[in-house]
Amino acid sequence: MTILHKYVGKKSSIAMSLMLYGASGYAGGFSLYTEGSVVAIGNYAAGIAAEAADASIGWYNPAGLVLIKQQQALLGGIGVFPSTELTGTSTYTLLPPLAPVTYMQPFSNLQGAENAVVPSLHYALPLGERATFGLSIVSPFGLSTNYGLTSPVRYAATLSKLQTVNVAPELGGKLSDNWSIGGGLDLQYATVKFNSIIGSPPLAEAYAPSQPMYLDSTSKNSGSSFGVGFHAGVLGVFNAEHTRVGVNYQSRMHHNFYGVSSLTGRLADASVMLTDPMAQVTTNTLFSNGIELPDVLTISGYQDINTRLAILGSVVYTGWSSFNKIVLNNVVIPYGPGTGEPPILLDNTTIEDYRDVWRFAVGANYRLMPQWLLRGGIGYDQTPTTDAHRDVRLPDADRFALSIGTHYQVKPNWGFDIGYTYLFARGNSTIDNTIMLPDSKSLPAIASYNVNANVQAHAQLVGLQVVWTDQSGVETK
Numbered sequence: 001m002t003i004l005h006k007y008v009g010k011k012s013s014i015a016m017s018l019m020l021y022g023a024s025g026y027a028g029g030f031s032l033y034t035e036g037s038v039v040a041i042g043n044y045a046a047g048i049a050a051e052a053a054d055a056s057i058g059w060y061n062p063a064g065l066v067l068i069k070q071q072q073a074l075l076g077g078i079g080v081f082p083s084t085e086l087t088g089t090s091t092y093t094l095l096p097p098l099a100p101v102t103y104m105q106p107f108s109n110l111q112g113a114e115n116a117v118v119p120s121l122h123y124a125l126p127l128g129e130r131a132t133f134g135l136s137i138v139s140p141f142g143l144s145t146n147y148g149l150t151s152p153v154r155y156a157a158t159l160s161k162l163q164t165v166n167v168a169p170e171l172g173g174k175l176s177d178n179w180s181i182g183g184g185l186d187l188q189y190a191t192v193k194f195n196s197i198i199g200s201p202p203l204a205e206a207y208a209p210s211q212p213m214y215l216d217s218t219s220k221n222s223g224s225s226f227g228v229g230f231h232a233g234v235l236g237v238f239n240a241e242h243t244r245v246g247v248n249y250q251s252r253m254h255h256n257f258y259g260v261s262s263l264t265g266r267l268a269d270a271s272v273m274l275t276d277p278m279a280q281v282t283t284n285t286l287f288s289n290g291i292e293l294p295d296v297l298t299i300s301g302y303q304d305i306n307t308r309l310a311i312l313g314s315v316v317y318t319g320w321s322s323f324n325k326i327v328l329n330n331v332v333i334p335y336g337p338g339t340g341e342p343p344i345l346l347d348n349t350t351i352e353d354y355r356d357v358w359r360f361a362v363g364a365n366y367r368l369m370p371q372w373l374l375r376g377g378i379g380y381d382q383t384p385t386t387d388a389h390r391d392v393r394l395p396d397a398d399r400f401a402l403s404i405g406t407h408y409q410v411k412p413n414w415g416f417d418i419g420y421t422y423l424f425a426r427g428n429s430t431i432d433n434t435i436m437l438p439d440s441k442s443l444p445a446i447a448s449y450n451v452n453a454n455v456q457a458h459a460q461l462v463g464l465q466v467v468w469t470d471q472s473g474v475e476t477k
Contacts, residue, residue: 029320029354029384029396030162033296034421035118036060036138038076038463041419042405043377046363047312049233049300050246053407054417054467055124058134058170060298061233061248062182065132065172067241068124076120076417076465080143082113084395088431088453090152094202095446103201103212105152107453112145112157112392120465134170136184139163140250141293144193145393149218153392154197156433156451158218160393161193168231183232188253193222198267198334200447207274215273217265221331223257223286227293242304250296252322261286261345267334281332281343289327294319294354294384308367312377316359320384323354353389357382363403375405375419383429390431395455397429405463413471421461429455 034040037056040048049061055072057064087110092103121137144161147153165188172182196219201212208214233248262282266272269279300314330345363377379401385394405419434450 029294029318029323029357030141030143030394031294031296031318032080032118032140032142033316033318033359035078035080035461035463036120036136036140037122038078038120038417038419038465039375039405039407041078041421041461041463042375042403042417043312043363043365043419044361044379044401044403044421045316045359046314046361046377046379047300047302048314049248049298050235050244050302051300051312051365052235052244055122055134056120056136058122058124058172058182058184059136059138059168059231061235061246061300062134062170062172062184062231063180063233063235063248064246065124065134065170065182066130066174066180066235067237068132068134069126071125071470072468073123074121074417074465074467076463078118078120078419078461078463080116080118080459080461082115082143082459083111083457084113084145085456086110086112086153086392086395086431086453087456088451090155091448091450091452092155092201093448093450094200095448099202101202107152110147110151110153110453112147112151112153112395113459114144114146116143118142129174131171131173134172134184136166136168136170138166138168140166140188141190147392149197149216150213153451154216155199155449156392157196159193159195162190164188164190170231178236178238180235180237181233182235183230186227186229186231186251186253188227188229188255189224190227190255190257191222191224192257192259193220195220198263198265215266217263217267217334219261219263219332221259221261221286223259223288225255225257225288225291227253227255229253244302246298246300246302248298248300250298252295252319253293255288255291255293257286257288257291259286260284261330261332263332263334263343270334283330283332283343283345285330285345287329289325289329291326292322294322310365311362312364313362314360316361318357318359318384320354321356323384324352326352353386354384355386357384361401371409373407375403375407377401377403379403381423387430387432389433390429391433392431392451392453395429395431395453395457397425397427397455397457399423399425399457413469415467415469417463417465417467419461419463423459423461425455425457429457431455
């Protein structure tokens with residue numbers, strides 16, 4: 001295997017070790033905390049673990065299910081429209097003894113964020129006067145970025161995608177007139193896709209002058225995992241339910257991803273590098289180390305001021321420090337043998353060093369008329385990323401939020417919720433990552449790849465849900 005093959009192979013594994021990022025163009029890492037309910041979009045989840053506005057309380061605090069008096073089902077979807085514009089340079093440097101050659105690409109307003117729709121379904125069924133069953137189907141982590149196959153940051157990332165589906169049966173029960181408890185079992189399925197380009201522009205021009213992408217080959221890697229966790233909470237209600245305090249804990253979620261790794265292009269087979277631009281090698285032995293997605297603690301309050309106005313607030317702690325490293329095993333890398341030989345697979349460890357973060361939200365509800373409820377809220381959310389490790393896959397920043405929403409009760413058994421949140425960064429974040437290649441104790445570094453950029457990020461969330469409430473047991477006048 002040549003030095004070039006060792007080099008680009010190591011580079012592939014370093015990039016691949018980031019595959020589990022679910023890129024979002026705004027803060028909170030790749031958490032979709034507010035996207036579990038359209039009500040949460042309407043006031044940035046202020047009071048979300050205490051209000052019990054509808055059956056979605058089963059996800060945010062199953063103890064609050066006891067406040068849902070009739071059977072209820074709701075189906076919603078939230079459109080996520082993020083924007084991450086990168087302006088800077090990428091620099092690919094071939095180091096001595098090969099040659100002190102640099103390939104630099106400037107870029108301006110490079111957009112990588114992708115839009116997404118996050119669906120949710122919630123159901124509540126009272127079991128007598130003191131207990132309620134619930135079911136929540138949500139996506140607690142996800143979103144994606146796609147910079148394209150020819151972008152100036154293609155050697156760091158092209159497509160990154162994480163999707164999760166969490167199915168949670170829940171049960172809430174009263175301990176007394178003032179206190180209730182609840183819990184839910186979280187059954188979570190996750191899939192990841194990660195693509196990047198492997199190549200060497202300085203060496204490519206030696207094969208094909210003025211064609212720096214001549215050796216560019218596509219690395220595709222995907223995997224799936226199933227994890228089990230729980231969420232549990234307590235709710236206190238006082239003053240004829242006009243005062244409520246809720247606490248909810250969502251456990252860490254453990255994932256081991258297994259899947260497929262492939263390489264397509266000239267570097268996939270050295271024996272046909274100059275004649276076959278679509279050579280391919282694939283294996284199905286890719287797997288990760290144990291990935292710990294964070295636990296979440298929510299403390300919320302709700303207070304009716306009068307018959308029309310209520311104020312709400314939440315403090316949310318997310319234990320992102322559990323996400324500290326990723327080990328990727330059996331990544332396909334460029335190699336020397338001809339067709340028919342087994343591919344070379346590589347293992348690599350990348351340090352993430354996410355930090356624990358806080359989220360704050362305050363809001364208000366106003367009963368405009370019997371059929372109309374107006375919502376509003378503001379919030380602040382920290383990013384778990386740090387300057388030392390921030391990269392193009394998650395160009396995150398601390399953010400502020402402005403939210404508005406409404407509930408309209410069309411009929412006694414049918415209602416609609418609409419919510420909107422605008423997220424904007426607290427100033428611009430920066431990316432300054434340099435990868436020394438190969439990352440090996442036994443081989444000297446022969447190349448480096450750096451992305452240096454300023455990031456302007458914002459996002460819009462738009463949600464709509466329909467709510468059905470069983471009125472068969474309700475007396476009508």
